[in-house]
Amino acid sequence: MRPFSLIRPTTLAAARARALAEPQARPFRAGGIDLLGLMKEGLRAPAELIELHALSATEGAEMRALAATEGGLRVGALVSLAALARAKGLPPSFEALREAASSAATPAIREAATVGGNLLQRPRCWYLRHPDLECLKSGGASCLAEGGENRLHAILGGGPCYIVHPSTLAAPLVALAATVTILGGGGRRTLPLEELFAPPRERIDAEHRLAAGELLLALELPAPAPGLRSVYEVAKEKLSHDWPLAEVALSVVVEGQTIRGARVVLGHVAPIPWRALAVEQALVGQVASAELFARVAPLASVGARPLAQNGYKVALTQGLVRAALHRACDVPIPE
Ligand SMILES: Cc1cc2nc3c(=O)[nH]c(=O)nc-3n(C[C@H](O)[C@H](O)[C@H](O)COP(=O)(O)OP(=O)(O)OC[C@H]3O[C@@H](n4cnc5c(N)ncnc54)[C@H](O)[C@@H]3O)c2cc1C
Numbered sequence: 001m002r003p004f005s006l007i008r009p010t011t012l013a014a015a016r017a018r019a020l021a022e023p024q025a026r027p028f029r030a031g032g033i034d035l036l037g038l039m040k041e042g043l044r045a046p047a048e049l050i051e052l053h054a055l056s057a058t059e060g061a062e063m064r065a066l067a068a069t070e071g072g073l074r075v076g077a078l079v080s081l082a083a084l085a086r087a088k089g090l091p092p093s094f095e096a097l098r099e100a101a102s103s104a105a106t107p108a109i110r111e112a113a114t115v116g117g118n119l120l121q122r123p124r125c126w127y128l129r130h131p132d133l134e135c136l137k138s139g140g141a142s143c144l145a146e147g148g149e150n151r152l153h154a155i156l157g158g159g160p161c162y163i164v165h166p167s168t169l170a171a172p173l174v175a176l177a178a179t180v181t182i183l184g185g186g187g188r189r190t191l192p193l194e195e196l197f198a199p200p201r202e203r204i205d206a207e208h209r210l211a212a213g214e215l216l217l218a219l220e221l222p223a224p225a226p227g228l229r230s231v232y233e234v235a236k237e238k239l240s241h242d243w244p245l246a247e248v249a250l251s252v253v254v255e256g257q258t259i260r261g262a263r264v265v266l267g268h269v270a271p272i273p274w275r276a277l278a279v280e281q282a283l284v285g286q287v288a289s290a291e292l293f294a295r296v297a298p299l300a301s302v303g304a305r306p307l308a309q310n311g312y313k314v315a316l317t318q319g320l321v322r323a324a325l326h327r328a329c330d331v332p333i334p335e
Contacts (some may be wrong), residue, residue, distance in 0.1 A: 008054035030117035071223025077116030096230035104168035123163035161200035172249035288329035
């Protein structure tokens with residue numbers, strides 16, 4: 001690993017200015033889990049890291065806060081996954097977020113990993129992370145997964161590169177209609193979280209729409225509509241210390257037995273958190289039932305184009321959507 005300096009700015013302005021110093025932008029360090037992993041593997045070699053935990057109490061307050069708003073929730077970008085998982089008083093409607101934060105990675109990683117870093121970590125594609133290979137994202141001419149080892153890659157929205165979005169928190173946050181506040185050259189701006197993520201067709205060198213030196217400050221979950229419930233379902237090869245094969249986070253607004261609103265977000269099947277819009281549309285206005293869920297779950301894979309080794313993700317995703325709907329709407333799964 002190349003030696004580097006850890007810069008410890010105490011103000012947001014100083015952190016951003018240092019990150020943008022010439023000749024090359026320097027990365028922020030939050031939990032450091034992904035960044036230092038990439039550096040140890042020789043995939044990144046910055047001369048300096050900008051330590052976000054050095055921000056003063058006042059300057060870093062928004063990034064460290066985990067607080068209820070009017071019915072909703074504000075989550076600072078420096079809040080750890082562990083703190084989110086064990087937060088007291090999270091509205092029951094936000095259960096999907098708690099479940100996802102408790103399931104990601106390992107207990108030790110969850111203590112260090114932050115919400116902002118989790119959303120901005122690089123994909124786990126073994127070709128991108130191989131120091132001796134050049135794929136589309138690392139400067140090569142083609143996606144090596146497309147005709148190679150692709151059992152963990154995208155079935156939806158892929159091409160020209162077939163990564164899957166790695167963040168476990170992204171799907172529940174999008175399902176709960178989170179917005180994100182960013183600090184950049186033009187000041188602060190807030191956008192729906194799903195607009196933060198850039199598919200490979202739009203941007204090949206990164207998976208987000210941030211400019212160099214822009215900081216994620218915080219996320220905000222709006223107050224849930226009455227009757228909103230959310231759940232997170234995941235399939236892994238082993239239950240702990242492992243990455244998802246596929247996951248779904250969904251929120252439904254249920255009035256009586258009728259579904260009035262739905263946001264269904266798939267993870268680890270596409271380069272971005274993937275809204276299953278056909279499922280959402282087929283649910284709204286319908287009475288929750290096992291028959292309905294059996295009918296709409298296959299719509300989760302509308303448009304899927306599996307690669308040679310990942311066709312299993314089609315049935316797996318449909319099954320997760322069906323299981324999540326049963327749990328969210330409290331409808332027993334038929335024997
Ligand atoms: C064995 C193992 C299993 C794992 N399993 C999972 C899993 O199941 N699900 C999952 O989601 N993850 C998993 N991870 C990945 C881990 O959760 C992430 O690496 C971690 O969440 C990244 O967060 P961080 O705070 O350490 O980010 P860092 O490594 O500090 O930063 C990541 C990137 O985000 C940038 N950044 C960080 N904060 C900000 C900010 N506020 N503003 C702007 N830029 C910022 C950094 O510059 C860097 O580019 C696993 C990791 C390991 C090693």
